[in-house]
Ligand code: VGL
């Protein structure tokens with residue numbers, strides 16, 4: 001059955017030194033490179049999402065008159081206010097320099113609409129519009145997804161929950177994920193939530 005590896009937001013701004021750095025976020029880059037090499041050996045497609053915001057994005061605390069890391073509401077949806085991150089054309093939005101980008105078959109950008117956040121690689125947070133990812137996978141009859149990346153408690157979680165809802169058989173490479181953890185347990189809880197929704201939590205070794 002056709003399969004794809006989905007790499008979530010392996011961008012500079014989510015790695016140490018970046019605007020929305022995830023603790024040890026850069027540790028997953030070598031896992032991603034290994035996973036991509038395995039995928040290529042096994043005829044598994046490789047796709048990657050890229051958080052890609054306009055400078056006026058309203059999820060940025062500075063654009064909403066709020067403090068980063070606090071909670072509010074945007075377009076009727078709960079919203080964590082973020083530092084300015086992954087701005088289109090700026091270096092923080094680039095993939096990590098150590099990522100082996102040649103092995104990516106297709107990139108899907110998200111978060112361009114300034115009025116709504118988009119954690120999932122499939123849909124915005126209100127499920128009002130979608131990226132081309134689902135159509136691309138469907139065109140290739142891909143039904144199995146293996147997901148890893150940044151951040152466990154936001155973009156990985158929402159991508160996995162949407163993938164399951166869309167009917168994909170979905171695995172998560174746990175060591176390939178790191179979380180923001182505004183609360184210490186957030187990543188652990190996110191993994192449990194993904195598992196309860198039907199995702200299979202695996203190791204890189206099991207992906208081989
Ligand atoms: C993400 C917060 C804001 C992520 C993106 O990639 O998990 N988190 N934008």
Ligand code: ZN
Nearest residue numbers: 051085086111
């Ligand atoms: Zn973002």
